[in-house]
Amino acid sequence: MARIELTDIRKVYAGGVEAVKGVSLSIDDGEFVVLVGPSGCGKSTLLRMVAGLESITSGTVRIGERVVNELEPAERDIAMVFQNYALYPHMSVRQNLEYGLKNRKMAMPEIARRVDEAAGILEIAPLLDRKPGQLSGGQRQRVAMGRAIVREPAAFLFDEPLSNLDAKLRVQMRAEIRRLQRRLATTSLYVTHDQLEAMTLADQLVVMNGGRIEQAGRPMDLYERP
Ligand code: ADP
Numbered sequence: 001m002a003r004i005e006l007t008d009i010r011k012v013y014a015g016g017v018e019a020v021k022g023v024s025l026s027i028d029d030g031e032f033v034v035l036v037g038p039s040g041c042g043k044s045t046l047l048r049m050v051a052g053l054e055s056i057t058s059g060t061v062r063i064g065e066r067v068v069n070e071l072e073p074a075e076r077d078i079a080m081v082f083q084n085y086a087l088y089p090h091m092s093v094r095q096n097l098e099y100g101l102k103n104r105k106m107a108m109p110e111i112a113r114r115v116d117e118a119a120g121i122l123e124i125a126p127l128l129d130r131k132p133g134q135l136s137g138g139q140r141q142r143v144a145m146g147r148a149i150v151r152e153p154a155a156f157l158f159d160e161p162l163s164n165l166d167a168k169l170r171v172q173m174r175a176e177i178r179r180l181q182r183r184l185a186t187t188s189l190y191v192t193h194d195q196l197e198a199m200t201l202a203d204q205l206v207v208m209n210g211g212r213i214e215q216a217g218r219p220m221d222l223y224e225r226p
């Protein structure tokens with residue numbers, strides 16, 4: 001677990017679009033921060049900069065004590081969960097879960113321990129020998145989360161992970177993420193445009209608009225009027 005600190009982060013894309021206009025944000029150890037706002041307000045850009053998938057025009061990102069701007073994505077100790085699952089279709093669920101750890105040359109017994117633990121937490125143990133093509137959308141999303149969990153990262157980044165699911169499944173997975181959040185208490189930054197998802201999951205809710213933070217606080221304080 002680690003604290004994440006963004007200081008005056010800006011992003012100007014090559015074409016000149018200023019997508020993020022000076023965002024500062026602190027995420028406490030174990031805190032779950034949800035970033036909401038209309039399409040085009042800069043949420044994904046911000047998340048992708050923290051993940052190291054997008055260069056930062058100016059400003060700093062700290063994770064724990066380290067300034068991570070200059071680190072390679074693989075050195076950031078962050079795991080990302082995407083809406084499009086990002087599973088390898090030709091590999092079994094187990095191989096999908098093992099893949100990143102094998103790349104890191106982790107010892108096999110430790111890999112097996114982590115995979116079994118994640119499979120238990122996500123209730124996907126019976127699916128370990130299947131291929132992604134043999135899974136439902138909800139099951140695939142669980143495996144995608146499993147890939148993030150087995151890394152035991154300092155922080156999770158979620159990029160609209162539920163937006164491809166139908167309404168019923170979305171409600172189910174929302175509850176699932178809450179359960180994970182309570183159990184793992186890993187520092188998380190979660191992007192969504194779904195207000196209800198944001199309200200349900202956020203310890204701290206950050207509302208973005210036009211590349212800036214418009215307001216931030218506990219969901220109760222932002223939405224409840226006396
Ligand atoms: P959100 O995630 O809130 O929908 P984005 O971060 O995707 O917003 O986009 C913020 C702004 O940056 C938008 O105006 C978008 O068109 C622009 N943008 C996003 N990606 C790129 C890119 N690769 N090149 C140029 N402009 C981009």
Ligand code: ADP
Nearest residue numbers: 051073074075078079080086099100101103147
């Ligand atoms: P993985 O551990 O998922 O196999 P790699 O070690 O090949 O991923 O990827 C290096 C970096 O790329 C990761 O640290 C992460 O920031 C980013 N990344 C790309 N795709 C994913 C993904 N599906 N899940 C987690 N991280 C990913």
